[in-house]
Amino acid sequence: MQRLIKDLMLKYPGDTTIKAEVSLEDLDDAGAIDEIILTTDSYTIKPLFFPGGDIGRLAISGTVNDIAVMGADPVAMSSAFLIEEGFAIEDLEKILQSMHIACNESGVRIITGDTKVIERGSLDNLIINTSGIGKRSALLDNNLQIVKKYRNNFKALWLKDSNIRSGDQIILSGSIGNHGAAIMSAREDFVSESNILSDVAPLNSMIKEGLAVGGIVSMKDPTRGGIANLLNEWSEKSHLGILIDESKVQVNDNVKSALGFLGIDPFEVGNEGKICIAVVKEKANEVLCALRETKEGKDASIIGEATDEFDVVVVNTVVGGKRILPTPAGDPIPRIC
Amino acid sequence: MQRLIKDLMLKYPGDTTIKAEVSLEDLDDAGAIDEIILTTDSYTIKPLFFPGGDIGRLAISGTVNDIAVMGADPVAMSSAFLIEEGFAIEDLEKILQSMHIACNESGVRIITGDTKVIERGSLDNLIINTSGIGKRSALLDNNLQIVKKYRNNFKALWLKDSNIRSGDQIILSGSIGNHGAAIMSAREDFVSESNILSDVAPLNSMIKEGLAVGGIVSMKDPTRGGIANLLNEWSEKSHLGILIDESKVQVNDNVKSALGFLGIDPFEVGNEGKICIAVVKEKANEVLCALRETKEGKDASIIGEATDEFDVVVVNTVVGGKRILPTPAGDPIPRIC
Numbered sequence: 001m002q003r004l005i006k007d008l009m010l011k012y013p014g015d016t017t018i019k020a021e022v023s024l025e026d027l028d029d030a031g032a033i034d035e036i037i038l039t040t041d042s043y044t045i046k047p048l049f050f051p052g053g054d055i056g057r058l059a060i061s062g063t064v065n066d067i068a069v070m071g072a073d074p075v076a077m078s079s080a081f082l083i084e085e086g087f088a089i090e091d092l093e094k095i096l097q098s099m100h101i102a103c104n105e106s107g108v109r110i111i112t113g114d115t116k117v118i119e120r121g122s123l124d125n126l127i128i129n130t131s132g133i134g135k136r137s138a139l140l141d142n143n144l145q146i147v148k149k150y151r152n153n154f155k156a157l158w159l160k161d162s163n164i165r166s167g168d169q170i171i172l173s174g175s176i177g178n179h180g181a182a183i184m185s186a187r188e189d190f191v192s193e194s195n196i197l198s199d200v201a202p203l204n205s206m207i208k209e210g211l212a213v214g215g216i217v218s219m220k221d222p223t224r225g226g227i228a229n230l231l232n233e234w235s236e237k238s239h240l241g242i243l244i245d246e247s248k249v250q251v252n253d254n255v256k257s258a259l260g261f262l263g264i265d266p267f268e269v270g271n272e273g274k275i276c277i278a279v280v281k282e283k284a285n286e287v288l289c290a291l292r293e294t295k296e297g298k299d300a301s302i303i304g305e306a307t308d309e310f311d312v313v314v315v316n317t318v319v320g321g322k323r324i325l326p327t328p329a330g331d332p333i334p335r336i337c
Numbered sequence: 338m339q340r341l342i343k344d345l346m347l348k349y350p351g352d353t354t355i356k357a358e359v360s361l362e363d364l365d366d367a368g369a370i371d372e373i374i375l376t377t378d379s380y381t382i383k384p385l386f387f388p389g390g391d392i393g394r395l396a397i398s399g400t401v402n403d404i405a406v407m408g409a410d411p412v413a414m415s416s417a418f419l420i421e422e423g424f425a426i427e428d429l430e431k432i433l434q435s436m437h438i439a440c441n442e443s444g445v446r447i448i449t450g451d452t453k454v455i456e457r458g459s460l461d462n463l464i465i466n467t468s469g470i471g472k473r474s475a476l477l478d479n480n481l482q483i484v485k486k487y488r489n490n491f492k493a494l495w496l497k498d499s500n501i502r503s504g505d506q507i508i509l510s511g512s513i514g515n516h517g518a519a520i521m522s523a524r525e526d527f528v529s530e531s532n533i534l535s536d537v538a539p540l541n542s543m544i545k546e547g548l549a550v551g552g553i554v555s556m557k558d559p560t561r562g563g564i565a566n567l568l569n570e571w572s573e574k575s576h577l578g579i580l581i582d583e584s585k586v587q588v589n590d591n592v593k594s595a596l597g598f599l600g601i602d603p604f605e606v607g608n609e610g611k612i613c614i615a616v617v618k619e620k621a622n623e624v625l626c627a628l629r630e631t632k633e634g635k636d637a638s639i640i641g642e643a644t645d646e647f648d649v650v651v652v653n654t655v656v657g658g659k660r661i662l663p664t665p666a667g668d669p670i671p672r673i674c
Contacts, residue, residue, distance in 0.1 A: 014440025031448025103351025111368025131468030
């Protein structure tokens with residue numbers, strides 16, 4: 001269904017005589033035009049408050065991260081609220097405070113908005129859309145210069161999904177599954193004792209540390225569909241295979257048991273405070289060290305590499321042997337973002 | 338309620354060390370930062386298809402117009418779809434086609450998007466958010482130079498609501514009430530025989546003709562709350578009174594009778610293809626003529642002027658006498674945009 005809709009959307013992009021640097025058909029985390037990054041996300045999470053965060057923190061972090069993974073500096077955002085009549089003003093204020101804090105963490109200002117109050121029954125409590133713009137930075141330009149030292153014919157302006165080449169190392173910035181498991185713990189009593197917190201956070205300051213080292217060719221945050229979806233998108237768009245070492249992918253024990261109980265593969269679960277980075281081999285260890293110096297990236301590790309020996313995502317499993325990791329068929333946990 | 342929420346939003350703008358040219362607290366049609374305009378709107382119109390348009394045309398036009406009335410050139414947009422499970426794919430395609438056409442009319446490209454399909458019962462069919470960016474143009478700069486010829490100390494970078502001064506003439510680009518009446522005719526059988534079409538359209542090419550003349554100090558589109566709301570926003574933010582000549586405000590007969598039947602004041606009804614322009618007196622007739630040369634502005638007229646003799650909106654009525662035109666207490670027609 002999602003696929004069908006996406007294909008349909010791509011048929012109607014509007015005026016394509018306007019030149020874009022990253023366009024709708026790239027299906028990347030954001031679009032780009034005239035050195036400006038633009039991204040959008042509508043949030044319909046259920047419940048609105050969950051261990052470790054709420055829809056407000058999620059909306060700011062998600063949009064900041066979509067800008068930052070393109071290599072841009074997030075600067076300004078819009079917020080559009082659809083509010084069901086009767087929604088508690090105290091809850092709205094908590095959510096706004098939480099957005100304010102996340103904006104301050106990431107150095108972003110909300111400069112415009114829209115608010116509509118809709119009659120009861122026509123939506124679930126509250127929907128927030130955040131869109132945002134980001135700008136080119138000297139850090140990104142330096143980073144791309146360093147990539148060019150190691151790779152001929154590298155001409156990318158932004159850290160697109162299609163930039164990866166065989167040999168690039170894949171870094172994951174920390175443990176996976178926390179956000180999805182935290183949402184489930186807010187829905188299901190039997191998970192709530194596990195004390196799992198969502199990882200939702202703006203990651204632009206961590207990303208800056210990586211860019212400052214240089215050599216990064218692509219970045220992406222494993223939200224809907226988790227790292228399984230992310231790695232497959234990279235594989236398809238860059239036309240190569242990715243080999244992942246399962247033992248290097250960290251899943252905390254409480255997350256593993258909560259998701260295991262629900263029969264959900266942590267590789268397919270959305271995260272809101274992690275990124276994957278593809279970096280030229282020569283700079284991989286240096287980028288890794290820089291990430292580990294940051295609060296959000298202290299558990300980063302190199303989890304695999306890109307290869308042109310095959311064209312799918314393959315996992316070297318902990319128990320031995322290899323398995324193909326497909327694109328998830330659907331969201332194992334609906335309404336998590 | 339809307340007021341309470343707006344006041345609350347303004348308390349939490351995020352990082353205000355980031356300098357904005359037009360900020361959230363301006364409560365204008367868009368924000369501006371580093372010469373870029375950013376705007377956002379979420380559309381929850383009911384029904385999705387109505388005489389003269391649909392939610393798709395509305396979403397593109399509304400966002401294009403919010404950018405254009407600031408004096409900027411709309412260039413790129415995002416579209417975020419929330420779709421209720423089971424929504425007919427044929428209807429979705431019709432809406433996408435309609436967005437595509439409106440984008441082409443306005444020379445705008447959709448460069449990024451988001452699509453989420455949500456379980457039945459959690460929203461009404463379809464919600465679209467469009468956000469967009471616009472850029473400074475030479476036309477705007479020339480327009481502002483011409484304003485400066487006639488006004489000392491004019492320093493505005495954009496066509497903000499607070500730019501108006503006593504003596505400025507108020508132009509309305511055409512007849513009012515059509516959009517609201519068209520929506521009502523799609524809901525109520527007794528109005529449907531009136532053959533009223535919504536005026537929904539992107540207005541950036543008409544606006545360019547006005548800017549090319551020069552002398553425009555502010556522009557705004559009378560959407561929610563109609564021209565009653567618009568004129569009061571201008572009056573409050575520019576700290577002056579506005580005197581309107583009711584006989585100059587065109588309401589088509591079929592619109593007048595449909596709205597009259599429903600007890601709705603055309604001044605309070607949302608429009609989606611009209612703008613109000615405040616222009617220095619010396620250039621008012623020239624701007625008016627330029628608008629009248631365009632398809633969208635052929636019925637434009639000067640409907641009044643700004644004055645510092647009082648500080649509210651006053652209407653010289655057709656029947657004689659004056660009445661104060663207050664800010665509408667609520668939306669006379671809910672879910673029209």
